[in-house]
Amino acid sequence: MIMIESLVGPGWRHESALQHLAPVTADICAADTLIVAPALIGLVLVTRIDGLLTGGRIVEVEAYTQEDPASHSFSGQTQRNRSMFGPPGTVYVYLSYGMHLCFNLATEGEGRGCAVLIRALEPLYALETMRLRRGTNVDRNLASGPGKLTRALGISKELDGSLITASDEIALFSAPESSQVEVRTSPRIGITKAAEKPWRFSVAGSRWVSVP
DNA sequence: TGATAGATCGGCT
DNA sequence: GCCGATCTATCAG
Numbered sequence: 001m002i003m004i005e006s007l008v009g010p011g012w013r014h015e016s017a018l019q020h021l022a023p024v025t026a027d028i029c030a031a032d033t034l035i036v037a038p039a040l041i042g043l044v045l046v047t048r049i050d051g052l053l054t055g056g057r058i059v060e061v062e063a064y065t066q067e068d069p070a071s072h073s074f075s076g077q078t079q080r081n082r083s084m085f086g087p088p089g090t091v092y093v094y095l096s097y098g099m100h101l102c103f104n105l106a107t108e109g110e111g112r113g114c115a116v117l118i119r120a121l122e123p124l125y126a127l128e129t130m131r132l133r134r135g136t137n138v139d140r141n142l143a144s145g146p147g148k149l150t151r152a153l154g155i156s157k158e159l160d161g162s163l164i165t166a167s168d169e170i171a172l173f174s175a176p177e178s179s180q181v182e183v184r185t186s187p188r189i190g191i192t193k194a195a196e197k198p199w200r201f202s203v204a205g206s207r208w209v210s211v212p
Numbered sequence: 213t214g215a216t217a218g219a220t221c222g223g224c225t
Numbered sequence: 226g227c228c229g230a231t232c233t234a235t236c237a238g
Contacts (some may be wrong), residue, residue: 062219064219066226066232070219072219072221072234075234075235078233078234080234081234094219094233095231095233096218096219096220096232096234097218097219097220097221097230097232098218098220098230098231098233099220099223099230099231099232100220100231102219102220104219117219119219145220145221146219146220147220147221148220148221163236188219189219189220190219190220191218191219192217192218192219193225
């Protein structure tokens with residue numbers, strides 16, 4: 001088994017709940033965005049905010065590239081979207097509709113404004129913490145949407161710009177069963193530009209996605 | 213400098 | 226199913 005501390009930020013090795021998981025390297029984000037997006041399905045995203053470990057399995061993502069009119073990076077780099085242009089694995093957190101934070105991982109290479117939006121998780125760790133943060137006991141609503149997911153995991157804009165493979169607050173792992181799922185493509189949610197592109201990837205039949 | 217649309221969610225009807 | 230909340234970036238004037 002590969003030593004966890006060599007590939008993710010220090011400190012995660014003390015989390016006994018994660019010992020059956022394998023670390024993921026930043027390489028997974030260094031490929032074409034349309035390759036990376038489905039590859040992230042099934043991986044386990046965890047945060048440790050305020051000492052509380054929370055996390056779940058990624059069941060829904062969307063791809064955004066620099067040439068894509070629906071992408072924040074389409075018109076070039078700005079103060080808000082600069083993390084999209086960072087090295088692969090850079091965390092991009094932005095405020096949506098003035099109320100909700102959305103979590104993305106930068107893809108391809110430094111200088112390329114591409115990212116994958118993480119839209120939904122199957123809750124796995126510390127459900128009670130997530131219920132408290134979300135203010136609901138309906139587990140299906142804990143992380144079934146980009147804004148819900150960031151709230152459940154305690155993700156804030158402070159994480160924006162950090163590298164997911166070198167953080168003590170957020171990390172990505174692969175579970176033994178990660179590759180067992182059937183990935184389905186569909187049009188992205190809530191956009192008007194390039195709405196026809198089938199760049200939404202989700203676990204077929206999952207009850208944890210935002211829009212079944 | 214003002215208007216508006218937006219990668220949303222929750223509450224209300 | 227509709228609507229309000231409320232921050233950003235962009236575009237029109």
